[in-house]
Amino acid sequence: MELSKVTGLMKATALELAILTGHLVLYPSGIVAERLSPAASPTTIAPGRRPVVLLHGFGDNRSVFVLLRRSLARNGRACVESLNYSPLTCDLRTAAELLGRRVEEIRARTGHAEVDIVGHSLGGLVARYYVQRLGGDSRVRTLVMLGTPHSGTTVAPLADAHPLVRQMRPGSAVLRELAEPSPGCRTRFVSFWSDLDQVMVPVETARLDHPDLLAHNVRVSGIGHLALPVHPTVAAGVLEALDAGGAEAPGAWEEGPGASSVA
Numbered sequence: 001m002e003l004s005k006v007t008g009l010m011k012a013t014a015l016e017l018a019i020l021t022g023h024l025v026l027y028p029s030g031i032v033a034e035r036l037s038p039a040a041s042p043t044t045i046a047p048g049r050r051p052v053v054l055l056h057g058f059g060d061n062r063s064v065f066v067l068l069r070r071s072l073a074r075n076g077r078a079c080v081e082s083l084n085y086s087p088l089t090c091d092l093r094t095a096a097e098l099l100g101r102r103v104e105e106i107r108a109r110t111g112h113a114e115v116d117i118v119g120h121s122l123g124g125l126v127a128r129y130y131v132q133r134l135g136g137d138s139r140v141r142t143l144v145m146l147g148t149p150h151s152g153t154t155v156a157p158l159a160d161a162h163p164l165v166r167q168m169r170p171g172s173a174v175l176r177e178l179a180e181p182s183p184g185c186r187t188r189f190v191s192f193w194s195d196l197d198q199v200m201v202p203v204e205t206a207r208l209d210h211p212d213l214l215a216h217n218v219r220v221s222g223i224g225h226l227a228l229p230v231h232p233t234v235a236a237g238v239l240e241a242l243d244a245g246g247a248e249a250p251g252a253w254e255e256g257p258g259a260s261s262v263a
Helices: 003-030 062-074 092-110 122-133 157-161 163-167 173-179 232-243
Strands: 052-055 080-083 115-120 140-146 188-194 214-220
Touching: 003 062, 052 062, 052 092, 052 122, 062 080, 062 115, 062 232, 080 092, 092 115, 092 122, 115 122, 115 232, 122 140, 122 173, 140 232, 157 163, 163 173, 188 232, 214 232
Parallel strands: 052 080, 052 115, 115 140, 140 188, 188 214
Antiparallel strands: none
């Protein structure tokens, strides 16, 4: 391995350990479900500023999004809510149904017809299942996914004892469902993947490639899996993705190299 790659991997690993330490401190604060945002009056509903739902990954909780939600709030997203699904959940589809109920609650409270979703790791798959398989494409304008194993990951084979981990393996029944045709899907997908993500094996599994989906893949350089929801460069990319629109044709395309490089 080239010296520059070794150095980059060491830096990314050190950052991952620092983030893990901080997250362990914050983790207890995210166990309890957050207080729901109050109902919005018509005068407080800003056009183009849809509510944002944040969905954590496997074994995690809403505390992983502390920094990202602050960034969203500072940039005009007045309604940002994090959804915790139970650590006892054993089926991704169950979590997707829970997400659908929360989306309906948010739509009723805020008056917005659509929401945006940001999902980290497994959370991205849960949201994608809701959009593709449960009719969520009529409710979700943009789905941003951070380090999500669209094609399955082979990391940590001993973790296969947990059903959710098995559903994230290549060739699982859930992933086969998501690979099926989805003609007319209205949601815009943006998938961030990192070249140093040690949880996504191979790293390219976090790219979304589906002929029926409007999928925009953004390559991030120099950070690992845990850094994706907290790094300011990624946060800026998430904001850009949520604010973007347009009527591109379905099919995956890649962000230009360097657009999301991390120094």
